[in-house]
Amino acid sequence: MDSRGNDITCSAGELTGQAQAKKDDFMNQCQEGLNQSTQDIRKNNAINVLICLQTGEQVKNMAQGAAEAVKNTLGMNTENTPTTNTSSLNDPIPSNPSNPSTRI
Numbered sequence: 860m861d862s863r864g865n866d867i868t869c870s871a872g873e874l875t876g877q878a879q880a881k882k883d884d885f886m887n888q889c890q891e892g893l894n895q896s897t898q899d900i901r902k903n904n905a906i907n908v909l910i911c912l913q914t915g916e917q918v919k920n921m922a923q924g925a926a927e928a929v930k931n932t933l934g935m936n937t938e939n940t941p942t943t944n945t946s947s948l949n950d951p952i953p954s955n956p957s958n959p960s961t962r963i
Contacts, residue, residue, distance in 0.1 A: 930936035 927936060
């Protein structure tokens with residue numbers, strides 16, 4: 860009966876060791892999956908930032924083009940006038956002969 864008790868103890872020890880090995884293997888797989896997911900998220904975030912920057916630049920260019928088209932249509936844009944906003948805060952409404960001011 861003594862050898863039978865040793866066999867049970869030995870089997871229990873082997874099962875404990877196998878369970879620990881399986882647990883360690885599972886935990887390693889989980890950590891690898893987490894690391895891969897984190898890398899994928901960072902990569903996707905970087906791509907999304909670049910897309911937003913490009914889209915913002917495109918919207919800005921479209922708005923500037925639309926503003927130029929309106930100026931050209933109203934005759935407010937001459938070739939020697941810079942296309943950037945050069946008006947100061949002291950003179951918010953420029954005087955333009957083709958667009959007279961109604962202010963007195």
